[in-house]
Amino acid sequence: MASESELSAVVEDGVRRRDFINIAAVSFAGVGAVAVVLPLVNQMNPSADVLALSSTEIDISAIGTGQAIKTSWRKQPVFVRNLTAAEIAEAKKVPLSDLRDPQTIDERTKPGKENWLITLGVCTHLGCVPLGAAEGENRGDFGGYFCPCHGSHYDTAARIRKGPAPTNLVVPPYEFTSDTVVTIG
Amino acid sequence: MSFPWAKNYEPQQPLMKWLDEKLPLPRLVYNAVGAGYPVPRNLNYFWNFGVLAGAALAIQIVTGIVLAMHYAANAGVAFNSVEHIMRDVNAGWFIRYAHMNGASMFFIVVYLHIFRGLYYGSYKAPREMVWLLGVVIFLLMMATAFMGYVLPWGQMSFWGAQVITGFFSAIPMVGEPIRQWLLGGFAPDNAALNRFFSLHYLLPFVIAGVIILHIWALHIPGSSNPTGIEVKDEQDTVPFHPYYTAKDGFGLGVFLFVFAALTFFTPNLLGHADNYIAANPLSTPAHIVPEWYFWPFYAILRAFTFNFLWIDAKLWGVIAMFAAIALLFFLPWLDSSPVKSSTYRPLNRIFFWILVVDVLILGYCGKSPAEQPYVILSQLGSIYYFAHFLIILPIISRIERPLPMPNSITEAVLAKHADDKSAATA
Numbered sequence: 001m002a003s004e005s006e007l008s009a010v011v012e013d014g015v016r017r018r019d020f021i022n023i024a025a026v027s028f029a030g031v032g033a034v035a036v037v038l039p040l041v042n043q044m045n046p047s048a049d050v051l052a053l054s055s056t057e058i059d060i061s062a063i064g065t066g067q068a069i070k071t072s073w074r075k076q077p078v079f080v081r082n083l084t085a086a087e088i089a090e091a092k093k094v095p096l097s098d099l100r101d102p103q104t105i106d107e108r109t110k111p112g113k114e115n116w117l118i119t120l121g122v123c124t125h126l127g128c129v130p131l132g133a134a135e136g137e138n139r140g141d142f143g144g145y146f147c148p149c150h151g152s153h154y155d156t157a158a159r160i161r162k163g164p165a166p167t168n169l170v171v172p173p174y175e176f177t178s179d180t181v182v183t184i185g
Numbered sequence: 186m187s188f189p190w191a192k193n194y195e196p197q198q199p200l201m202k203w204l205d206e207k208l209p210l211p212r213l214v215y216n217a218v219g220a221g222y223p224v225p226r227n228l229n230y231f232w233n234f235g236v237l238a239g240a241a242l243a244i245q246i247v248t249g250i251v252l253a254m255h256y257a258a259n260a261g262v263a264f265n266s267v268e269h270i271m272r273d274v275n276a277g278w279f280i281r282y283a284h285m286n287g288a289s290m291f292f293i294v295v296y297l298h299i300f301r302g303l304y305y306g307s308y309k310a311p312r313e314m315v316w317l318l319g320v321v322i323f324l325l326m327m328a329t330a331f332m333g334y335v336l337p338w339g340q341m342s343f344w345g346a347q348v349i350t351g352f353f354s355a356i357p358m359v360g361e362p363i364r365q366w367l368l369g370g371f372a373p374d375n376a377a378l379n380r381f382f383s384l385h386y387l388l389p390f391v392i393a394g395v396i397i398l399h400i401w402a403l404h405i406p407g408s409s410n411p412t413g414i415e416v417k418d419e420q421d422t423v424p425f426h427p428y429y430t431a432k433d434g435f436g437l438g439v440f441l442f443v444f445a446a447l448t449f450f451t452p453n454l455l456g457h458a459d460n461y462i463a464a465n466p467l468s469t470p471a472h473i474v475p476e477w478y479f480w481p482f483y484a485i486l487r488a489f490t491f492n493f494l495w496i497d498a499k500l501w502g503v504i505a506m507f508a509a510i511a512l513l514f515f516l517p518w519l520d521s522s523p524v525k526s527s528t529y530r531p532l533n534r535i536f537f538w539i540l541v542v543d544v545l546i547l548g549y550c551g552k553s554p555a556e557q558p559y560v561i562l563s564q565l566g567s568i569y570y571f572a573h574f575l576i577i578l579p580i581i582s583r584i585e586r587p588l589p590m591p592n593s594i595t596e597a598v599l600a601k602h603a604d605d606k607s608a609a610t611a
Contacts, residue, residue, distance in 0.1 A: 044366050044367070044369055044380070045365065045366050045369065046365055046368075046369050046370050046371070046376070047369065047376065050369065050370045050371070050374070050376065070467060072466070072467060074371050074372075075370070075371060075372050075374055075466055076371055076372050076466070077466065077467045100497075121467075122372075124499075125351070125499050126347070126348040126351030126352070126354075126499075127347040127348060127350075127351040127354075127372075128344065128347065128348065128469040128473065129467065129468060129469040130469075147469075148469065148471050148472065148473075148554075148555075149344075149348065149469065149473045149555070150487050150555045151490070151555035151556065151560070163490060163498075163555075164487070164489060164490050164498040164499055164502060165498075165499065166355075166497035166498065166499045166500070
């Protein structure tokens with residue numbers, strides 16, 4: 001039991017012991033609630049097996065000039081294209097100021113290997129697979145790739161030129177392990 | 186929460202009296218959809234669609250629970266398990282076709298229900314909360330329908346999931362992490378399919394909960410009616426049962442007739458052949474189209490093909506699409522006319538019908554490929570859609586001179602009756 005003097009002191013502050021207990025209890029419950037919500041939200045993120053960055057090796061020796069192949073990395077399509085000299089020249093001719101997402105073809109290929117254009121085959125608009133990697137497919141108004149879903153046109157350096165996509169096709173991390181083998185990832 | 190002349194529930198049998206004291210559930214039903222709920226006497230058939238939407242939800246829940254007994258939410262076997270339902274499960278084809286077409290029927294009646302609310306001004310005071318809850322139900326329905334469409338794991342399912350979750354990647358900075366969080370991966374796969382199944386099973390019950398709030402909010406002011414004049418006294422109303430239980434019963438019969446015709450004679454009319462091809466992450470179908478009930482919004486999404494004001498086209502499209510629905514939340518305050526029913530609003534009536542045509546055109550564009558002339562048509566259609574709600578409606582609700590209105594529902598009904606009589610004698 002609090003003595004008479006203690007009680008009056010408390011009233012002068014306007015704070016009672018019970019206020020402290022209330023705030024402490026509710027705060028503690030709040031911390032507990034957040035601690036429970038965190039794993040419940042985090043379980044939605046990609047799991048360990050999905051995240052396990054598998055790297056894919058591709059043999060590019062069979063891809064002739066002007067040809068392209070479609071392969072898969074992290075369950076996403078990847079385009080590997082062997083550009084012709086004309087296509088490279090065409091990509092170099094475009095002034096950067098004309099581009100929505102300005103990048104030169106040199107920035108999008110490896111030095112000395114600028115005929116090898118390796119990009120994700122995922123349209124940066126809403127994720128469809130653009131056409132143009134296979135023989136006879138529509139390559140759009142700029143001779144690169146064309147996304148049929150919402151009409152995005154990519155040029156020969158897979159840069160966005162027309163349509164709703166905001167950025168160029170993504171160049172994944174990769175390196176040439178030999179002249180004919182590329183490791184993506 | 187009812188008119189003072191509402192009939193009072195008086196159980197006669199001892200058992201019902203006993204129950205009424207312990208758990209007055211029959212009393213709740215009596216007051217909600219029985220003789221204890223007085224309703225304007227002049228409701229037309231457009232007032233059937235609320236009950237029909239409820240019936241459609243019930244059909245979806247029943248068929249859906251049965252389907253879940255045979256379906257397997259795993260990316261490896263989902264497509265085959267749906268084929269198993271179609272070919273091997275007893276009456277499985279019927280239950281799946283009913284669920285597929287039931288979704289379309291649900292959207293048909295809900296769109297007509299929204300049409301009714303727009304034409305007769307049901308969203309206006311004192312029923313704003315009914316309208317707001319209705320828009321929430323509409324959003325939940327869209328989410329549920331989308332996730333349900335992913336479950337068969339066909340080509341349209343997969344690429345629909347890819348495109349719709351792609352909306353979120355339009356958000357600056359955090360977009361891509363949000364998308365990966367939603368999908369549980371870098372592209373739609375097993376994790377996404379599993380969570381969509383879980384949520385597809387959950388959301389209908391959330392919808393049922395919001396429907397209870399929707400009806401609760403409705404029963405406070407009572408139902409609206411085609412004249413838009415509020416109920417003044419007892420002669421303006423009739424008890425819900427038997428008058429509107431009978432009228433809704435007739436409407437339900439017509440609804441089931443159309444539903445059965447779709448399910449049995451043209452079960453795939455509203456679907457896409459591509460969805461009978463198993464999902465292939467390396468090949469996009471030549472023409473991705475959402476289900477018909479998303480077409481107008483899909484057209485608005487695709488209308489932005491150019492960057493504008495430092496915001497890229499993709500983000501604009503997503504903003505516009507969500508804004509097209511979010512706009513409906515503000516409708517009760519955008520339309521300031523005190524007159525509810527368009528019957529007495531000559532100017533609003535004209536622009537209302539133009540809006541209906543505009544939405545139909547947008548729907549047609551959403552269904553068509555992303556080429557001219559559909560791109561320019563969806564751009565014009567989208568501009569008009571927003572102009573209707575943000576410019577035209579606020580202006581006409583201020584300048585419009587409404588037609589003379591009857592003093593009460595009863596006067597309106599009797600005047601119509603007198604007209605009919607004089608026409609008959611003439």
